[in-house]
Amino acid sequence: MSFESYPPPFRQQSHVVHSDDSSKTLQDFDLIPTIDLQCLDLDNLHGACKNWGLFRLVNHGIPPTLLNQLQDHAKKLFSIPFETKQTLFTSPFSYFWGTPALSPSGTSLLNSSGNINWVEGLNIPLPHLSQIQSQTLSSFRVLLEEYGNHLARLSRALYEAMAKKLNLDTLESKSNLSESNGSLRVYRYPYYSDEADEAAWGLDVHTDSSVFSILSQDQVGGLEVLNHDQWFNVKPIPNTLIVNIGDMMQAISDDEYKSVKHRVKVNRSRERVSICYFVFPEEGRVIRSSKYKPFTYSDFQAQVQKDIKTLGYKVGLERFRAY
Ligand SMILES: O=C(O)CCC(=O)C(=O)O
């Protein structure tokens, strides 16, 4: 196997490929709620956001062919040489590895602990897609534009349904979500063959800073979600998206909805690709909540960046608690 496409820290000494361990689950029964967008049941959606902060989304109207093409294309892009990837994704896009934490300009914020996450990724702010000039990326760009339109439609529909159950004034709360300004992260998690090393993670435990996030994953698996102090495997199901509540929605909902903790396990034998969309409030929108001091997403993001630089981790919403 050639490691030419891997960032240098992932070019492992040991080339031992282990048998697939993706069946080793923490909880074998699957309790993760499923929401059907075509027959949207508001009570089920509300329950899923309160009790899990995460759900599977089916009948979302995104053609399966588009999801498959995106996955295939992402795999192809990641397989090109590391050095080429570094030159292909330039501002306002970025290519990163070892950590998902990026500065607003897209550079990696490696923390002081020296721990690296077993992941590489592309950061793609959707409003800037038209700036992609490269021939190599032109067909990927077309797919991303189509996908971005679907994601904007899904997020508006989901947000409005949530807002209804939370009794938020529809007009007033509209700008809590800026669905056409979302950003995409396309990830590849290299396989990690060192079975002795339990400390390696694709992504460490975290909450998302978004209003919510929408994930499309391949069939390898590895995403885990925390619920009542237990970790659950979020098993991949074809044509099913995963939606998770982020910090902004937790604040908007006065803590009724949970910005759920999740993490990504490394796989001992297979690479994994996932595509995650993050949607945020409109620029300058002040989030008002009985539980938190008023803040904008920019205030929040600046605090997160500061904490990662100084403490090595994100403190998150607790920084803004009102009491
Ligand atoms: O790749 C995944 O399954 C999850 C990605 C994720 O949690 C994130 O980007 O915040």
Ligand SMILES: [Fe+2]
């Ligand atoms: Fe996440």
